Amino acid sequence: MKTKEPYSKKFLFVSRWGESLDIINTIKSEGHAVKMFIEDKASKEIGFGFVNKVAHWEKHIDWADIIVFDYTGYGKIASELRSKGKLVIGGTEYTDKLELDRNFGQSELQKHKIKVIPSEEFTSFNDAIHYIKAHPNTYVIKPCGETQELKQLLFVGNDDEGLDVIRVLKAYEKSWGNNFGNFQLQRKVKGVEVSIAAFFNGNEFIYPINITFEHKKLFPKELGVSTGEMGTSMFWTKDSPIFEATLLKFQNTLSKHNYIGHIDINCIVNGNGIYPLEFTSRFGYPQIFIQSDGIMEPLGELFFKLASKKQFKMNVKKGFQIGAFIVVPPFPYDDKKTFDLFSKDAVVVIKKNGKEGVHPMHLKKVNDEWLITGNTGIAVLVTGSGNTMKDAQRMMYNRINNIIINNAYYRTDIGDRWTEDSDKLWSWGLL
Template sequence: MTTLSKTRKDQTTNEKYNFLFVSKWGESLDVAQAIKEEGHAVKMHVEDKSSREIGYGFVPKVSDWKKHIDWATIIIFDYTGYGKICDDLRKEGKLVFGNSEYTDLLELDRHFGQQELKKHKIKILPSKEFTNFKDAIDYVQKNPDAYVVKPCGETQDLKQLLFVGNDDEGLDVIRMLKAYEKSWGDNFGTFQLQRKVKGVEIAVSAFFNGKNFIQPYNITFEHKKFFPKELGVSTGEMGTSMFWAKNSPIYDATLKKFEPTLAKENFIGHIDINCIVNGNGIYPLEFTSRFGYPQIYIQRDGITEPLGHLFYKIVTGQNFTINTKKGFQIGAYMVVPPFPFNDKKSFELFSKDSVVLFKKEMKEGVHPIHLKKVNSEWLITGNIGIALLVTGTGVTMKDAQRMMQNRINNIIINNSYYRTDIGDRWQEDSDKLWAWGLL
């Protein structure tokens, strides 16, 4: 290492910055708190009114983030929909970690995302977009097959509306579309029918510094269904397992091909592409062009360098390798009623201001989600019912699971529930992925 590069590294490590978090639902609380604990100055704004209490007592909150733009060294946007704002702030010379108009479209407009995959010469699954249920039902009846119903735009935030059909004739999809028609009418918005294929669901993600992707890449296995063994309704997520890799055939076949386009679009942030893979190939399903939840919390446990300096290096376009742990990281949400549904009365009756208790003091592996801190007590707030994300790490998946479960056993939350099988699929999935040459 030259004296000049060593000096720059030392300056980056010792420097303290001002971080302004602009959060849609308060989901970046855990990241903001971690950066605050590293000694940086932090301010956080939560846009959703019913989520405004999230973070109180943990980090300083602001009601109007725009008044603090000049104060901020780095501005972090934690959700889609802020792309144009990010683009404009970057043009003004601000250091921004977040979306762009282009990457907003990749996630929110499923048709656009699929067309961009096709444009970048990436194999995609057949899909068709609809604006009403009658046309979709007619399509399935004329083209019987197994399909996945995927809401587009803002409706896709309601994860329980995503429906994965199992019937080869599409009869279960037709029944679901008729149910949606009765309950939603013309207010459902645009949605997509995508042909279902069997295989292993796997995602690859990476940080992008405005020029290129940063190694290593994050390989993720999501657990979206409410109950163990993938039963019940789809939720945003119940838990995730992951590992970091310096090389990935799935990355090479997907994200890598977007590198020139993302550089042209001046994107600086985190992007993930979810895929179904099998012996016939890699089939991208959808983009997440922001932090993934709970992905970022679990990633944080696998990153062994200060988070604030990591983000500074990314937004200033530095080329480096992220220091990460070997082995596996895993996490499970601990949730309370009415999750995964929205029911204000149930939340206020069973969950609002419930206390998170620890049998013994524990600092690592517990990530506050929809919480506030009052007199040093952690209280559940918001309106959805996600209390904590509890993580574990280990050289093997079993080691990571054991650590996570030990930490969960140390926590008392009245009426809480969580999945007990996060990571169990790895033994079977890894055999398939090795056989297909994808690990």
């Protein structure tokens, strides 16, 4: 007779910027042993007081039952560890390239017979300006490689002749010179922006899949700079025409590369079709935290089944999940002086009813108080769920009103687009 494996496992998280603190904290609360390593020096304090931190993750490989890489760029080492028999959640060199090299991502979409929006890659601002003058249209500037982490550099033009994009390129040339690296000019397509995401177990996608609507601009009504994300609404579904037209076509390729983890493809969709924009071949932030609010099984168990290549279906909540970041200065900019002056060690005060739906982001815990640390100013993510989008919104904003953080700001309209977006998606046959 087979003996049942002991439930408690040892998890080693290798983190780029400490983004996965909330997942780690959740897995620890489920009774697992957890260790966390953070690569970025300025983010080293994140998680202090919450979890056991380590200075050299490599020394703990033998200790761990399962190793989790929370960002792209670790694909080579993740694959090497898998080949040695370790259970690993994380990328491969192929999936890292899908996300980090936009041109490669676009060419792989075409190879899988998925139509893409026309784009050109440049290394020179002047060349890009000449290109726009020769081909006047509405464009989006998309940095590639490392620069794409600076989300505020992404610029979505509105002028039909590209004149606003030309002005921004001239400004980037003055401030960046030759240090900007590669960037793409992509034709702007109007429609609904939607992400399709799923977990992958090395062989196949795990159902249900996740449909996500991101809110990227700093201010309500999509005003201000791009931030990466200020909040997100989502739901789980067992099938989706957008999934079938995009991610599902990559199932054999991801299996061939033995990818184990989470993958997301961001698309613009309209009455003419589905146009994939880019891959996120890792956990999405804040996507994974909002997803975890809808997942009805322990995260540690889910990750272990995933890394063990088990076939299973996830148990998830019906209805909608939603989340909004509460941030402090200098977010979304990198300015140490401002951070130290206004935000460093600021206290997150929760007035009553406990911390349910309040996810720690760039925090440390001292004497049971949550203090803001790191350098980017992302304090907490607050989530809500409900049978309707309005119910989920109400729960989230009630929780936000229960939190006091000095100098904090957040979007007040996360989820508001759902009524209009869903009407369009239904009319196009995409829901």
